[in-house]
Amino acid sequence: MMVKVTLVTAEWCHFCPTAKQVWRELKEKYNFEYSEVDYDSPEGKKLVDEFSIVSVPTTIIDDQIAFVGVPDKNKASKTLESPV
Amino acid sequence: MYDLVIIGGGPAGLTAGIYAVRYGLDIVVLEKNVLPGQIAATDVVENYTGFTAISGPELMQRFKEHAETVGVKIESAEVYSIISDNSKKVVITDKGNFESKTVIIATGANPKKLGIPGEKEFIGKGVSYCATCDAPFYKGKTVMVIGGGESALTDALILSNVVKKVYIIHRRDKLRASKILQERVSKKSNIEIIWNTIAEEIQGKTGVENVVLRDLKRGDLYSIPVDGVFVYIGIQPNTDFVNVKKNNSGFILTNEKLETSVPGIYAAGDCRDTSIWQVVTAVADGAVAAVSAHEYIMDLELGEELHKKNNVDVDNVRRIKMSCKDNLDGISCLKICEDSTADDLQPIAEAIHALLGIPITIRSLNKRGIRMERGEVVDRDYTGPVLEEVLRSNKIIHTVPTEGPYKGKAVVVAPIRTSEKTVIGAVGVVDIVAALDILSMFKEYPGIFDEVETSKKKMQ
Numbered sequence: 001m002m003v004k005v006t007l008v009t010a011e012w013c014h015f016c017p018t019a020k021q022v023w024r025e026l027k028e029k030y031n032f033e034y035s036e037v038d039y040d041s042p043e044g045k046k047l048v049d050e051f052s053i054v055s056v057p058t059t060i061i062d063d064q065i066a067f068v069g070v071p072d073k074n075k076a077s078k079t080l081e082s083p084v
Numbered sequence: 085m086y087d088l089v090i091i092g093g094g095p096a097g098l099t100a101g102i103y104a105v106r107y108g109l110d111i112v113v114l115e116k117n118v119l120p121g122q123i124a125a126t127d128v129v130e131n132y133t134g135f136t137a138i139s140g141p142e143l144m145q146r147f148k149e150h151a152e153t154v155g156v157k158i159e160s161a162e163v164y165s166i167i168s169d170n171s172k173k174v175v176i177t178d179k180g181n182f183e184s185k186t187v188i189i190a191t192g193a194n195p196k197k198l199g200i201p202g203e204k205e206f207i208g209k210g211v212s213y214c215a216t217c218d219a220p221f222y223k224g225k226t227v228m229v230i231g232g233g234e235s236a237l238t239d240a241l242i243l244s245n246v247v248k249k250v251y252i253i254h255r256r257d258k259l260r261a262s263k264i265l266q267e268r269v270s271k272k273s274n275i276e277i278i279w280n281t282i283a284e285e286i287q288g289k290t291g292v293e294n295v296v297l298r299d300l301k302r303g304d305l306y307s308i309p310v311d312g313v314f315v316y317i318g319i320q321p322n323t324d325f326v327n328v329k330k331n332n333s334g335f336i337l338t339n340e341k342l343e344t345s346v347p348g349i350y351a352a353g354d355c356r357d358t359s360i361w362q363v364v365t366a367v368a369d370g371a372v373a374a375v376s377a378h379e380y381i382m383d384l385e386l387g388e389e390l391h392k393k394n395n396v397d398v399d400n401v402r403r404i405k406m407s408c409k410d411n412l413d414g415i416s417c418l419k420i421c422e423d424s425t426a427d428d429l430q431p432i433a434e435a436i437h438a439l440l441g442i443p444i445t446i447r448s449l450n451k452r453g454i455r456m457e458r459g460e461v462v463d464r465d466y467t468g469p470v471l472e473e474v475l476r477s478n479k480i481i482h483t484v485p486t487e488g489p490y491k492g493k494a495v496v497v498a499p500i501r502t503s504e505k506t507v508i509g510a511v512g513v514v515d516i517v518a519a520l521d522i523l524s525m526f527k528e529y530p531g532i533f534d535e536v537e538t539s540k541k542k543m544q
């Protein structure tokens with residue numbers, strides 16, 4: 001099954017662009033399902049409640065909070081085993 | 085090869101870039117974040133001259149625009165280490181290596197951690213270091229701010245507009261923050277300051293629920309239920325990756341030119357040991373560091389010429405300059421040879437003078453330390469035997485003569501051109517008292533301080 005990565009971000013959050021860049025760069029190398037969700041959107045609100053998110057950026061991988069803050073590039077790539 | 089690599093694209097790094105470009109240096113700024121600078125994390129800056137109030141991200145955006153407009157090249161890269169090899173530095177990054185003549189470290193800082201149980205476990209689950217980032221998640225909740233400085237109060241105020249209640253925990257009975265912030269805090273009915281108290285543990289099941297506090301006056305422990313903890317107990321410099329002298333907290337030690345302990349490497353802004361860490365001081369540092377880097381590059385070029393034309397070991401000349409600093413009494417160009425004139429030293433002396441910018445005297449002496457001038461015996465000089473040792477070992481030698489013209493001074497002799505029979509040494513002479521002042525500069529000559537101390541005692 002393909003790994004599913006969801007990045008929860010906010011408009012005001014200054015670390016979010018870096019977190020987006022990390023995942024977008026990885027997306028070019030690895031094959032995984034990726035989406036960016038604003039915390040204020042309906043989908044975002046659902047995730048905030050479901051995972052008790054209190055910080056952005058937060059990365060959810062396969063129904064678990066995997067990273068809070070900007071993910072470490074090496075750790076992030078380790079979670080995505082199958083390169084394109 | 086670049087003239088200058090600047091590590092960090094915050095206020096210090098970008099300002100260094102702007103100055104360096106104006107000096108015509110070939111530079112690059114390496115920055116790991118898409119939005120650089122700690123100040124991007126704050127909602128409003130009210131103490132940067134020229135702006136009564138400006139948002140942190142906007143100020144940072146202006147710095148960036150200014151830098152890019154004048155031609156500062158910013159590349160996305162995270163620096164892992166610097167290898168320093170005399171006149172060349174190699175900056176190792178996730179995007180490859182960058183070679184440069186000089187480096188400015190402007191990597192800033194990150195919030196310092198409390199280091200108490202529960203802190204690490206609950207990062208992102210109730211423990212935060214950034215109110216502007218996370219405040220909206222605490223709407224109507226109770227939070228705790230730990231610290232009593234500018235950042236603590238600023239962020240307590242931000243939180244107070246969103247949450248139900250803010251506790252400020254401070255270990256003293258007075259705040260360090262500016263009066264203006266203290267007044268604003270005292271006007272907020274939902275901020276309560278708990279004095280003389282430290283946090284000992286953060287507790288909870290899946291997120292923060294309680295903080296265990298210790299009252300330092302009474303000594304007792306108690307806990308307060310909160311949903312979030314915001315930590316502002318100072319900053320931790322991002323300097324692990326670089327091998328230069330630092331203080332105990334990791335801040336890089338510099339002199340007034342922002343030189344570090346490694347020639348050609350400079351530090352600017354929040355990453356260095358200084359008295360205040362602000363945008364206005366970071367940008368000032370950036371300018372100073374860039375000018376110093378420029379000077380160093382000019383020296384390098386002069387040095388290369390000196391080396392090419394006269395076969396002089398320029399690094400040793402430079403080391404003399406570094407170690408003696410402004411306390412240098414003078415420099416002599418000496419040559420060991422029997423009964424000859426020292427006229428051939430003239431061009432070398434002139435070139436060294438151009439490099440060091442200080443007067444140089446020329447002398448020749450024979451091996452017994454008899455000073456000759458134009459073939460004539462002048463007098464005895466302690467430097468004869470020292471020069472001979474230099475000739476033998478081809479190393480920098482230091483000494484504190486107990487007699488002769490340099491009695492009571494600290495003397496450093498470095499070989500700058502040696503052949504089988506002759507040695508030309510640069511002799512730096514430093515006042516002993518001054519030598520003690522510039523102790524740190526002499527660290528590469530172990531032992532000299534014992535000598536200096538003994539000699540000083542003898543004189544008294």
Ligand SMILES: Cc1cc2nc3c(=O)[nH]c(=O)nc-3n(C[C@H](O)[C@H](O)[C@H](O)COP(=O)(O)OP(=O)(O)OC[C@H]3O[C@@H](n4cnc5c(N)ncnc54)[C@H](O)[C@@H]3O)c2cc1C
Pocket residue numbers: 091092093094095096097114115116117119120121122123124125126128129130131132161162163164190191192193235238322325352353354355361362363364366
């Ligand atoms: C919440 C908060 C509020 C503040 N409020 C004020 C205020 O009101 N007024 C004021 O004057 N100051 C304020 N400050 C302080 C101010 O932000 C800093 O003094 C200033 O940003 C220091 O600038 P700098 O360039 O030295 O470092 P930074 O701004 O920290 O920039 C350093 C840069 O280097 C990058 N970097 C670090 N390591 C590496 C690496 N290995 N490779 C590549 N890049 C790297 C970082 O990503 C960062 O962008 C505040 C700070 C905070 C945290």
